Amino acid sequence: MLVPGSAQVGHRVLALAEGLLVGQVVLEAVGGDGVEQSLEAMSTPPTWPALLRGPACWGDFTVEQAGTGTSVLLPRGRGLGGSSSINAMIFARGHRSSYDAWQVAGWSFDDLLPYFKRTEHAPGRDPALRGVGGPLTVAPADPVNPVLVACLEAALEAGHSRASDVSGGLEERFGPVDLNIVGGRRQSGADAYLAPALGRPNLRVVTGALVHRLRIAGGRCTGVDYSAGGRREFAVCSGEVMPAAGTIGSAQLLMRSGIGPSAHLREHGIDVVADLPGVGENLHDHPVANVVYRSARPIPPGTHNHAEAFGLVRSDPVLDAPDLQLLFIDGPGHVPDAGAGEGYTIGVALMRPFSRGTVRLGSPVPGAPPVLDPGYYSDDRDLAIVVRGLRMAHRIGDARALDSWRDQEMTPRTATLDDDGLRAYARAVLASYCHPVGTCRLGDDDLAVVDRDLRVHGLRGLRVADASVIPAIPSANTNATVYAIAERAAELVTTLVPGA
Known part of the structure; x- marks a missing residue:
């Protein structure tokens, strides 16, 4: 049984784990509440920024951040395909160093590489590194917006190098990035994985489903309480339940089910089923600051995702791995605002943040907003790195290659x-x-939530398979990594004894 709850991954595990159970159920939060009105915008790549403040996004804001005094939107998808249906469609593996930093046996970059390759159809690339025949057809924009071509030339002029495949995970440097766009349309996880499986007789997709809690009996997850169509329902599971509601939703669901830090659960009157203090801990993200330019001439309208090229760089040459992404955008801001006038942006994204925060319950009531505190810039080292990144971005923006645009x-x-x-x-x-x-992270220590086979510590019949299990954030956009986790999870649930 899969419990996506508008995550990026649940339907992918389901579609790959064919025949595991006599019956398979996917519970998805989307329903007849306006999300369907966003379907055309979801499919049309350049319109993605409008989705972040519409019904296809949960619309969560953080609490005021102690490091900044501000509260920020933390978007996550609400609908089939989850965040892959509203994101900017960048498909990039992080640099291999950021996976090796997980220090979990079986989860290094080399361990994940077969699963990365399995997700994709990327013909014409190095076959030792890239896949062919996978469900996701990925490729760079063609053509790249000319202002972004000039940004790439400016990066080379500023002393950086050109990558042969910036999406592959082995290179630093700059280049056009792969996108989940096929034939001019977004390809979400639901398009690539769920749609082809909808005719299976052992599959039931329940939409408009609000998951209340997991049922645990005798140390085993036996099913899910949910409501749909105004009725309270219970889905029994003799195999495995797999929450895949994302970094926020999976942590919420576990805590509502009595799995998490005992003191916090008791504050909300929730009986403690498993005292796992790491649930909701280790929340972290890539914060962004932008260097924005007014354009000297009209910029051609974006026809892809607005952000068609980036580079991975080290903020300090003595570092052993890249810690910044510099992203080139054909509008003002990393979420381009068409009403802000002609401009272009060099975004500075911190790839290896030191700061950590938490997800907590705002209420035990299903559907209640979470309390999100990513702790942005709570570690001063992060700000120092971003400052160096802003100066790098300025040097690129000031290069001669951009003279005719700037x-x-x-x-x-x-x-x-x-x-x-x-x-x-x-x-x-x-x-x-x-x-x-990071809120249900992999590992074997006291704050780990799932083991190396994605099983929740101390319980049977329950795994988590989404970005919440990532111990340390990859040095790239996370969508490709979540697909690889889903592929790995699918293999685990088809090769290991259910509930073992």
């Missing part, structure tokens, strides 16, 4: 600010790159 730097006017000024700027413009991870 009118002036609108924000932050980097050349006029010292490091303290740039720190203040980064705090003021804090935004999420929409990649929260």
Whole structure:
């Protein structure tokens, strides 16, 4: 039984685990509440920014961040395909170093590579690194917006190198990134994996389903309580229940079910089934600050995802791995606003943040908003790295290759600010790159929630398979990694004895 709850991954596990159970049920939160009105916008790549404040997004905001004094939107998809139906469609593996940093046996970059390859159809690439024949057809934009081509040339002029495949996971440098766009349309996880499985007689997809709690009896998950169509329902499971509601939703569901930090559960009157203090801990994300330019001439309208190229760089040459992504965008801001006038952006995204935060229940009531505190910039080292990234972005933006496009730097006017000024700027413009991870992390220590086979510690018949299990965030957009986790989960549930 899969419990996506509008996550990115549940339907993918289901579609791959064919024949595991006599009956398979997917519970999905989307229903007749306006989400279907977003379907055309979901399919049309350049319109994705509008989805982040519509019914296809849960619309969660963080609490005021102690490091910035601001609260920010932390988008997550609400509908079949989850966040893969509303995101910016970037399909990139993080640099291999960011997976090796997980330090969990069986989950290094080399361990994940077969699953990365299994997800994709990327012909013409290095077959040792990239896959052919997978459900997701991925490729760079063709053509790349000319202002972004100029940004790539400017990066080379500023001393950076060109990557042969910036999406593959082995290279730093700059280049056009792979996108989940096929024939001019978004390809979501639901398009690639769920749609082909809908005719299976052993599959039932229940939409408009609000999951209340997991049922646990004798140390085993036996099913799910949910409501749909105004009725309270219970789905019995003799095999495995697999929450895949994302970094926020899976942690919420476990806690509502009595699985989590005991003191917090008791505060909400929830009986403790399993005292797992790591549930909801380790929340972290890629924060973003932008260097935004007014354009000297009209920028061709974006026809892909607006962000068609990026580079992975080290903020300090002495580092052993890249810790920044510099993203080129054909509009002002990392979520382009068509009403903001002609402009383009070099986004600075912190790839290996030190700061950590939490997801907590706001209420035990199903559907109640969570309390989100990612702790952005709570560790001063993060701000120092972002400041170095802003200066790198300014050097690229000031290169001759952009002379014909550049009118002036609108924000932050980097050349006029010292490091303290740039720190203040980064705090003021804090935004999420929409990649929260970590709240049910892999591992064997006291704060780990799932083991290396994704089974929840201390319970049977229950696994988690989404971005919440990631111990440390990859140095790229997380969608491709979540697909690989789903492929790995599908293999685990078809090769291991259910509930073992």
